[in-house]
Amino acid sequence: MTIDFKRDVLAPVAHDFAAMDQFINEGITSKVALVMSVSKHVVEAGGKRMRPIMCLLAAKACGVSDMTHARHLAAIIEMLHTATLVHDDVVDESGLRRGRPTANATWNNQTAVLVGDFLISRAFDLLVNIKNWDLLxxxxxxxxxxxxxxxxxxxxxxxxxxxxxxxxxxIHGKTSRLFELATEGAAILAGQESYREAMRHYAGHFGNAFQIIDDILDYTSDAETLGKNIGDDLMEGKPTLPLIAALKLTHENTEQHQIVHKSIATGGTSHLEQVISIVKNSGALEYCLQRAKEETEKAVEALQVLPESEYRQALENLAQLALDRIQ
Amino acid sequence: MTIDFKRDVLAPVAHDFAAMDQFINEGITSKVALVMSVSKHVVEAGGKRMRPIMCLLAAKACGVSDMTHARHLAAIIEMLHTATLVHDDVVDESGLRRGRPTANATWNNQTAVLVGDFLISRAFDLLVNIKNWDLLxxxxxxxxxxxxxxxxxxxxxxxxxxxxxxxxxxIHGKTSRLFELATEGAAILAGQESYREAMRHYAGHFGNAFQIIDDILDYTSDAETLGKNIGDDLMEGKPTLPLIAALKLTHENTEQHQIVHKSIATGGTSHLEQVISIVKNSGALEYCLQRAKEETEKAVEALQVLPESEYRQALENLAQLALDRIQ
Known part of the structure; x- marks a missing residue:
């Protein structure tokens, strides 16, 4: 059976998700008109809202009955995520994100940096309102x-x-850590000390798999389906797993090894075609895929501590779905 | 008597100030080497540390005896201030601040934006450790x-x-609010509910005076003494008080009025000489100076709620000193 995001992941928390979305809109309310327009723009440009959905599912899976705080927490997670995207777009000088003009392109860098700062501060402000020291x-x-x-x-x-x-x-810092906050935060709200570690492990391994897959796609996707340009990471000289694996799987004195080595060192995409074929032919892609599968397995394994429920199943489906992106 | 910063402001809290400085260094400790180098660079490029000194003086003036938390709070204030400076330098594309290369110039925009984000997060992290809900x-x-x-x-x-x-x-938001956090935070630590408002008023009016003076200097200072270029605000089309006053003090149909009006609307410094002389001759500077004096008087007046002490006196001296910059 093919996993469907709406039916097999979102559905069990669809009601909470709608309420959370409303809360994000309240959260970005500001007496300064420009703050509101920009915040609204960047929040609406959001993607599937995977992080807040994970937070809501984790809360339910851990047995939270009153979902008020969990909805707030999910909104906070999405606001933090949005803030990092806004700042990323400024530093990368990106003009588009998911096909929409970025904040820095629509307004300017100043506005984008400051609204990013506002979103971080407002996220903390809303978090303080939950009044839970462990969470904070x-x-x-x-x-x-x-x-x-x-x-x-x-x-x-x-x-x-x-x-x-x-x-x-x-990748633990830049990607997995926010997923961990989403699910461990939910366990904290549930008051289930024993679930904290399991929820953190689920999200940590999920995040690792998610990022490894993202890094694989930088060498295999086509731009139209992803809104991501192939070779972006190579351009910036980022030593991601496909390249680290390619270096390990080729001998030091081969031309292939030297091309990958040099491409990381200098950045740029003048050897892009060659690097792509080295990554594919050296077995580096298979290795990365294998690692993504292992991380997904560990994520699903961590879930087993929780009682069986449609929410736990949805978290498992989400992990499987992430993996399906490359299969 | 001329007020001397070290003798008449800093001296009463010199010991706490040194301990606070040490705490900032601990606060910016990170397992990521680049985070530490950049944080160290930007924190060391700090100026007189007026905000944390104000926080320490306010704590003492409000009767705090164990200064541990106050030192931490002062460090947090300085870290937040530093974070805003780092982000400001990115968006203004500044190469120098107080004669030293900025973080964005020494490293790059990406590093500067992210280290700014780190400093904001770390400031909150240290604040959470104080475990005071009102403060948070x-x-x-x-x-x-x-x-x-x-x-x-x-x-x-x-x-x-x-x-x-x-x-x-x-100016309340961009300048005075952080001063308010410094002093009202100190009153909260002192557990002196009745001093909170007085401390907030002192800092709020002080901040207003401080910013008005800064905005006057944009039309009167010489670059060498201030590290600030004359005409910076005009360049960016900022309607600061000297220009708002000049517009009010000249008749709408005069050439002077139209030059100022147009300069704000378009930005740039092609009419800088003329705008400076209009600001001076229209009485706008005198008006701004008068407003700065009024704000300083209100700041000093707010202090009178506190018991007399060398710390209260130092806060008064600081307000007077800020005013002396333009006299």
Whole structure:
């Protein structure tokens, strides 16, 4: 059976999801008209809202009955995610995101940076209203780690000696950590101390799989279906897993090895065609796919601590769906 | 007697100030080397640390005996201030701040935006450790208002019909609000509910005076003494008080009025010399100076609720010193 996002992931929390969306709109309300227009623009440009949906499903799966705080938490997660996208678009000078003009392109860099700052602050403000110390500490530490992960990625740009371990540290910070906050936060709201670790592991492994798949797609997708340009990572000299694996699977003194090595070191896409074929022929893609599968398996395994429910099943479906992107 | 910053402002809290500085260094510790280098660079490029000193003085003036939390709070204030400067430098594409290369110039925009985000998150993380709900709520709301104030400033760029009231809203957000957090936060730590309002008023009026003076200097200072270029605000079409006053003090159908009106609307410095002389000859500068004096008087008046002490005196000296910049 093919997994369908709406039917097999969203449906069990569709009602909470609608309420959460309404809460995001209240959250970005501001007496400053420009803050509101920009926030509205960037929040509406959001994608599938995977992170808040994960948060809502996790809350239900952990046994939360009154979903008020969980809806707020899901909105907070999405606002934090949106803030990072807005800042990413400024630093990457992106003009489009998911086919829509970015905030920096529609307004300017100043507005985009400041509205990003506003969204971070408002997310914390809404979080404070929930009045839960454990939750607050988890988020304040987590957001530091997210920023650190993004800087670590910059630090390793153009470094061909990056290892898989370094890569995992980077993607944990820049991607998996926010997923972890979404699900562990839900377990905290449920008051289920014993579920915290399981929920964190689910989201952490899911996030790793999700990012590995994203990095594979940078060498295999076509631009039209994804809104992502092939070769973006290579352009920036990012040592992602497909390249790290390709370096490991080719011998140091081969031309293939040297082309990948040099491409990371210099960035640019002048050897893009060659790098793509090396990644494919060296077995690097198979290796990455295998790693994504392993991470997905670990994610699903972590869920088994929770009692069986349609919500747990939906979390499992979501993990499977992410993997389906490349199969 | 001329007020001396070190002797008449800093001295009463010199010991706490040194400990606070140490705490900032611990606060910016990160396992990511690049995060640490950039944070260290931008924190060290800081100026007189007026905001944390104000926080320490306010804590003492409100009767705080154990200064541990106050030192932490002062460090948090400085970290938030630093984060806004780092982001400002990115959006203004500034290469120098106080004669030192900016983070965006030394590294790049990406690094600067992300380290700014890290500093905001770390500031919240340290704040959560103090475990005081009132303090946390004040800061989470306040940081939203600061971002909103900065966006409001962008919204009113190139708008000659901005009023003094709009101007006051802008400077309250972008400047005074952080000063308020510094002193009201100290009153919260002191557990002195009755001092909260007085401390907020002191800092709010001080901040207004400070910003009005800064805006006067944009039309009167020389670049060498200030590290600020004359005409920066005019360049960006910012309707600051000197221009708002000049428009009010000249008749609509005069050439002078039209030059100022047009300069705000278009930005640029092609009429800088003329605008400077209009600001001076129309009585706008005197008006601004008068307003700065009034704000300073209100700041000092608000202090009178506190018991007399060397700390209260130092806060009064600080307000006086800010005014001395233009006399």
């Amino acid at each position: 500490k988890d988020f304040s530490t987590g957001t530091c780690e997210i920023a650190e992960g993004e800087v670590l990625q910059l630090q390793w740009q153009h470094q061909p000696h990056a290892t898989e371990d370094i890569y995992l540290q980077i | 709520k004040d800061f989470s709301t306040g940081t939203c208002e600061i971002a909103e104030g900065e966006v409001l400033q962008l919204q009113w760029q190139h708008q000659p019909h901005a009023t003094e009231d709009i101007y006051l809203q802008i």
